[in-house]
Amino acid sequence: MMPESRPQDKMLSMVPSFLMLLLAGAPASAAPVHSAQPAAAAAAQDKPSPKDPLQAELESLMTEYRAAMKAWSKARQEDPKAPRPVPQFWDRYSALAEKGSPDSLLWMAQNAAYQFEGRKKEITAKKLECYEKLITGHPRFAFADELPRMITNEKKYFERGDMDRLLSLLLLKSESRDVQAACLESLTRILADTSATEADKKRAEEYKLRLEKEFEGTLIVDRMRAAEFKKNNLQVGMVAPDFTHRDVEGVEFKLSDYRGKVVLLDFWGFW
């Protein structure tokens, strides 16, 4: 039993509430997972001002959509086949996207499968179109650092080539190091799978090198390093890697100072 969600626990799924709203009800696999670190600094760049009329329109549409999603999840308990409230919102999001709302493009990309139910070709085409417009028209979009992961999650609709094209485009267009690093990391992964050609493998290696050389200190590189570190050093049965730290009084200590004692190490905070 693992009571993961006590009210005081800080299960860090620090996804901006704004994005959660856009993705409300998205399949679990598409739910954004964030690290414990604060959102990328880049995320602050394109924060729309609340006084912007386009923004106001978007917000009221999202409020309506969210209410419809709530009603839908209730209805679904009675009737598991209750349709998602996407078609009745589609044209309005589409109109906002035309007017230049990146959030609406993202909503469309994420919901195309419910608009074109079962028509895979159309879904794929619409998703590609929306992601592409988002990347070329709004490379500084606040959640651009989430895009690589969203794109690589579209396995049901995108071929590797589609993902490659979109990620390479975002890599080219974005000026944010965090976004660029996320693109490189995703590209490294999709290019190195089992069906990779020699040329792909070579590119994957180049990207990995670039990541390590040029993107030290970005969230994505930190996360990659940590994943590696965990795998090699932090498994049950391994000797806990020693560290030196200062306590709240400023006194330096080492984990190994406690050898001979059972240690419960607690990463915590009052916040």
Add this chain to the structure above:
Amino acid sequence: MAMLPHERSLVERLKNEPFALLGINTDTDKQEYLTKAKEHKVTWRSAWEGKTGGPLSTKWGIEAYPTLYLIDHKGVIRKYWLGSPDEPELDKIIDELVAKAKADK
């Protein structure tokens, strides 16, 4: 935070045993921390990270708070938890490890 009452009781119960609770604290305001630590009787040592995603949390890839690692007297990781552990389970495994540590002395 949710664990503090149980942690206080652990520290009190095992004060004469080979056991140490070590916090890795990720608050940002030290003055505020010190006030709250006093209020909540946090008597055990805590490392100061200065933020969530501080140096050690980043290196260890901490994804949720609290995350706990239980390390035996030889320095070997015996268990870890993402989120607060079940208290009876935690007590049981700590008691077993403390008994081993004493037997090895």
